Amino acid sequence: VASTTNDAPGVFPIGDTTVTWTVTDSSGNTATCTQTVTVTDNIDPTISCPATVNINVDAGLCTASSVALGTPTTSDNCAVASTTNDAPGVFPLGDTTVTWTVTDSSGNTATCTQTVTVTDNIDPTISCPATVNVNVDAGLCTASSVALGTPTTSDNCAVASTTNDAPGVFPIGDTTVTWTVTDSSGNTATCTQTVTVTDNIDPTISCPATVNVNVDAGLCTASSVALGTPTTGDNCAVASVTNDAPGVFPIGDTTVTWTVTDSSGNTATCTQTVTVSDNIDPTISCPATVNVNVDAGL
Incomplete structure (x- = not known):
């Protein structure tokens, strides 16, 4: 060789x-x-995922579509054959993990993950019940157990709760009740409802006793008559007590009407009699002595 x-x-x-x-x-x-x-190429390719994507839901929906994910950075010692991801066509509310996979010309692979966060930025809607008109409870100046009704609510995702700030007992007059709807993402909306409580209960009145007086000295009338004070009451409040007594009472019986008015304008009346007596004797002075002769022949 x-x-x-x-x-x-x-x-x-x-x-x-x-x-x-x-x-x-x-x-x-x-x-x-x-x-x-x-x-043989036994070296895996490399991949660096795009940054987290934060996006709002589509109008009127609870999902997001057409999300721009961006492009990962890839490399390989030989050649990158493909880059794929498992992103859904429509992203649900919240966080979705997207896995990116790079494959080189020898079939070696590498992966990375990217987060897509979908936020619900759409407030729910609420329409309040109609105004409620109620009367006070018997003997009270308030109303309890008022049936407010139910508001109409909706949301692109889901309504989590509906609350109101109504008191347990409503005072007389107008009370504004604020209703609040909260969706599953914590977005809120409010509306207001009016509750009107009316006092439909008349006040009460009990007149003073009958008054018996004598005429004023030298007169046929009586003035400065002490009528006394009526007894009044109301479930809310007495606003005024009046009477129609004249300044000077004539001889005989005079009916005095007392009127009580409460803070809501409800009224009640009673009557009292004032009797004026004439206790003054009349006076008389006789004519002078009369001297006359008998009639003729008599």
Whole structure:
């Protein structure tokens, strides 16, 4: 054997390379054989995911579509064959993890994850019940157990709760009740309802006793008559007590009407009699003595 040679390259490419060996003897005769050198790429590609995406729901919906995810950064020692992700066509509310996969020309892979956060920024809607008109409870100046009704609510996702600030007992007059609807994302909306409580209960009045007085000295009338004070009451409050007594009472019986008015304008009346008596004797002065003669013949 004079020599043995091969045609191997200095650098072998990925895959199979056939190396031919040649042996030559001292007379110049040759023989060959082949050898395969297989170079395998065992190095995974690299991938860096796009940043987290924050997006609002689509108008009127509880999902987001057409989300721009961005593009991951990839590389490989040989060549990147493909880059894919498992993103859904429509993203639900909240966080969704998107997995990106890069594959090189040898089938090696690498992955990274990206978060897509969908936020519900749409407030729910609420329409309050109608105004409620109620009377006070018997004997009271307030109303309890008032039936407010139910507001109409809706949301693009879901209504979580509906509350109001109504008191347990409503005072007389107008009370504004604020209703609040909250959706599953904590967005809120409010509306107001009026509750009007009316006092429909008349006050009460009991008149003073009958008054008996004499006429004023030298007169046929009586003035400065002490009528006394009526007894009044109301479930809320008495606003005024009046009477129609004259300044001067004539002789005989006079009916005095007392009127009580409460703070809501409800009224009640009673009557009292004032009797004026004439206890002054009349006066008389006789004519002078009369001197007369008998009639003729009598």
